[in-house]
Amino acid sequence: MHKRILVTGGAGFLGSHLCERLLEQGHEVLCLDNFYTGRKENIVPLMDNPFFEVLRHDVTFPLYVEVDEIYNLACPASPIHYQRDPVQTTKTSVHGAINMLGLAKRLKAKILQASTSEIYGDPQVHPQPETYWGNVHTIGPRACYDEGKRCAETLFFDYYRQHSLSIKVVRIFNTYGPRMVPNDGRVVSNFIIQALKNEDITIYGQGQQTRSFCYVDDMVQGLIRMMESRDEFTGPVNLGNPGEFTILELANMVIQMTGSKSCIQHAPLPEDDPMQRKPDIALAREELGWEPTIPLKHGLVKAISFFEELLSAGKL
Numbered sequence: 001m002h003k004r005i006l007v008t009g010g011a012g013f014l015g016s017h018l019c020e021r022l023l024e025q026g027h028e029v030l031c032l033d034n035f036y037t038g039r040k041e042n043i044v045p046l047m048d049n050p051f052f053e054v055l056r057h058d059v060t061f062p063l064y065v066e067v068d069e070i071y072n073l074a075c076p077a078s079p080i081h082y083q084r085d086p087v088q089t090t091k092t093s094v095h096g097a098i099n100m101l102g103l104a105k106r107l108k109a110k111i112l113q114a115s116t117s118e119i120y121g122d123p124q125v126h127p128q129p130e131t132y133w134g135n136v137h138t139i140g141p142r143a144c145y146d147e148g149k150r151c152a153e154t155l156f157f158d159y160y161r162q163h164s165l166s167i168k169v170v171r172i173f174n175t176y177g178p179r180m181v182p183n184d185g186r187v188v189s190n191f192i193i194q195a196l197k198n199e200d201i202t203i204y205g206q207g208q209q210t211r212s213f214c215y216v217d218d219m220v221q222g223l224i225r226m227m228e229s230r231d232e233f234t235g236p237v238n239l240g241n242p243g244e245f246t247i248l249e250l251a252n253m254v255i256q257m258t259g260s261k262s263c264i265q266h267a268p269l270p271e272d273d274p275m276q277r278k279p280d281i282a283l284a285r286e287e288l289g290w291e292p293t294i295p296l297k298h299g300l301v302k303a304i305s306f307f308e309e310l311l312s313a314g315k316l
């Protein structure tokens, strides 16, 4: 069925891939962004499509448009960006959620919230199932993001209970791929750029902390499956790739795949950096019939070629 779909944060990394996929499916897409971390380049290829519309708007202000579904992705996602203006980060999550939920309520539209694995904080349970309540440092430097996203989840479930709103909450784990913001401190893009420039690769601590990496196409598929899931299924549901790699393994893989001359340097661990992060995706498998299909090595090939193009165009 042809729908009008609002994607907030649609010019960002995940949002632009989501807009692209929704257009391919024959929907009309309204892409909303304040371009804080999003880039016009991400959506330029979609501009010729008459079913694609862009709206420069900040989700912390109310919005009145007519749509059938809302994907709420607007929020800076990397620590460098969300810590630059922490008050605005909390506002984006909390006021943004209130505004988008209000819109969904008025329109009786279905709304999906892009939550995050960060709501688990530094987890004491591995891997993290959705039933785990998390271990977040309330007043630490990451709290503007973690607590903002936790409060957004709370708001979604209050609108669900109080106003019978049709909600979907996904907890996204580390996702990578083309159109990631360069130099935003995320590990995959950092390592690839350092390797392509033959610069030393910086690893925090000994590099034994583990992460899981989900390729963007798999993630977009998961978001759409969640939106289309049965009405009673609200989530929260974890979406991510359960394959676990140490940071050191990732660095070595990137060095090898880029044929780089980079060496590995060690730096002190930042505050509140979790030692392990791995999704338990049993619920997504059961409810959505979803699991990642793209192995890290295959996804890295595409991410590396994206950053190679930026480098050769002098954009790094």
Ligand SMILES: NC(=O)c1ccc[n+]([C@@H]2O[C@H](COP(=O)([O-])OP(=O)(O)OC[C@H]3O[C@@H](n4cnc5c(N)ncnc54)[C@H](O)[C@@H]3O)[C@@H](O)[C@H]2O)c1
Pocket (backbone or CB within 6 Å): 008, 009, 010, 011, 012, 013, 014, 015, 032, 033, 034, 035, 036, 037, 038, 039, 057, 058, 059, 060, 072, 073, 074, 075, 076, 077, 078, 092, 096, 114, 115, 116, 117, 171, 172, 173, 174, 175, 176, 181
């Ligand atoms: N990429 C990941 O690994 C990951 C992991 C967990 C959660 N998420 C969540 O997924 C969503 C998208 O993340 P991403 O990786 O694409 O990040 P991104 O920074 O590339 O995209 C976020 C987009 O939101 C826009 N934005 C920020 N504040 C806004 C505001 N106040 N009003 C309107 N637009 C605003 C930015 O300009 C950007 O286009 C975020 O909500 C993030 O928290 C992403």
